[in-house]
Amino acid sequence: MRSVYLPGNKEVVVRDVDPPRPGHAEVRIAVKASCICRSDMSLYYGNAVLGGVVPGRFICGHEPAGFVEELGQGVTTLRVGDRVAVHLALGCGTCPACRRGIFHLCPTWKCIGFTADGGNADYMVVPERNCLRIPDSLSFVAAAISTDAFGTLYSACKKLELSGASTLGIWGMGPMGSSGILAAKALGARVVAFDPIAERREFALKLGADLALDPTAPGVMDAIKEFSHGDGLSAAIDCSGNPTAQNMALDAVRPFGKVAFVGESKETTIRPSEQLIRKQISLIGSWYFGIAEYAEIAELLVSKKIDLTQLATHTFSLDEAPEAFALFDQRKTEKAVFVM
Ligand SMILES: [Zn+2]
Ligand SMILES: [Zn+2]
Structure with missing residues (x-):
C-alpha cells in the first residue's frame, strides 16, 4: 500500500x-x-x-x-x-x-x-x-474534516455555551476558524470573523459570518461595539495563537463574557486585572473533542445540513x-x- x-x-x-x-x-x-x-x-x-x-x-x-x-x-x-x-x-x-x-x-x-x-x-x-x-449523508472528505477541524471548534463552542443570544468573535480564519463559523451559526450565534487577509474575510462571509473585520484596521474595536449593540461580545475564540489576537479577544468581550483559546501558543502576556478580574471573564482552553461528543457533532452536521x-x-x-x-x-x- x-x-x-x-x-x-x-x-x-x-x-x-x-x-x-x-x-x-x-x-x-x-x-x-x-x-x-x-x-x-x-x-x-x-x-x-x-x-x-x-x-x-x-x-x-x-x-x-x-x-x-x-x-x-x-x-x-x-x-x-x-x-x-x-x-x-x-x-x-x-x-x-x-x-x-x-x-x-x-x-x-x-x-x-x-x-x-x-x-x-x-x-x-x-x-x-x-x-x-459517520452518517450516510456525510462524504468521507466531510467526515475527515469533521474530526480535528470541525470537532475541535464544536467542542469549544459548546464549552462557551453558545445560543441564539450569543455574539461570538473568532480570530484566525484558517480551516479551524472557518469551521468555527459553521458550528457557531448552527448553534444560533451571531458571528464576527477576524483575519488580516481579505480573501479569508470574504470566505468567512460566504460561510455565514455576519461580519468580517481586519483586526489590524483602525476603528476595529468600535466596529465590534456596534456589532454587539455597545455591549462587547458575549464570547470569543482565538484560533490564531497570536498574542495580539489573544489580547484583542479578551478586550472585545463584555463583562462575564467567555473566551476560549484554541490556537496553539507557547507564551503570551495578558493584563489580568483589567482583562479578566474586573470584567469577571471566564478564559478557557479547548483541545480536540471527546469520543462522547462525536454523536452530537454528527447529528448537528446532518440536522443543520452543514x-x-x-x-x-x-x-x-x-x-x-x-x-x-x-x-x-x-x-x-x-x-x-x-x-x-
Ligand atoms: Zn489536525
Ligand atoms: Zn488511558
Whole structure:
C-alpha cells in the first residue's frame, strides 16, 4: 500500500509498505480521505509539536475517514463496510481519562500521524474504540474534516455555551476558524470573523459570518461595539495563537463574557486585572473533542445540513503528497485533503 512519511527538512516520502493487520479489538480501515493540518507542518520542518516524535518513523495524517475493511479478533461493535472517521488519540483504555472517552488526556496516549501510524495511507489499523461512526449523508472528505477541524471548534463552542443570544468573535480564519463559523451559526450565534487577509474575510462571509473585520484596521474595536449593540461580545475564540489576537479577544468581550483559546501558543502576556478580574471573564482552553461528543457533532452536521466539503479547497492523491505539503506550507491551499 502507499504511505506518506515526513522525516523533516521539508522532505516528503511516499513509500510502498505492507498493509497492517488488525490485532485484538482492532480494525483495519480502508482510508478514503485524510486531511493535512497546520500541526503537520511541525513534522514537515522537523520540529514536532508533540514530545516523543521520531522524525519519519510513522505514517503521517491524523484526520482520516474511511470504511472498516477487516476485523481483528474480539471486535463486537463494528462490521466490515461500516463508514467511520478516526479519533486521533490512542489511549490505554482503562485510566480515568480513557473511561471518559477523552483519550487525548490519557497519560500514556499516542497520537496517530505523530507517535503512531496515521491516515495518509491506503490502509490503517486502529482500536475499535477509536472509530467514530459517520452518517450516510456525510462524504468521507466531510467526515475527515469533521474530526480535528470541525470537532475541535464544536467542542469549544459548546464549552462557551453558545445560543441564539450569543455574539461570538473568532480570530484566525484558517480551516479551524472557518469551521468555527459553521458550528457557531448552527448553534444560533451571531458571528464576527477576524483575519488580516481579505480573501479569508470574504470566505468567512460566504460561510455565514455576519461580519468580517481586519483586526489590524483602525476603528476595529468600535466596529465590534456596534456589532454587539455597545455591549462587547458575549464570547470569543482565538484560533490564531497570536498574542495580539489573544489580547484583542479578551478586550472585545463584555463583562462575564467567555473566551476560549484554541490556537496553539507557547507564551503570551495578558493584563489580568483589567482583562479578566474586573470584567469577571471566564478564559478557557479547548483541545480536540471527546469520543462522547462525536454523536452530537454528527447529528448537528446532518440536522443543520452543514457542508464541510466547502472547506476543502484542494484535494490530492497520495502520490501527489510532496506537492500537497509544499502548497499547504506556502499557504496556497486552505484545508487540503488526500482522497484515495
Ligand atoms: Zn489536525
Ligand atoms: Zn488511558
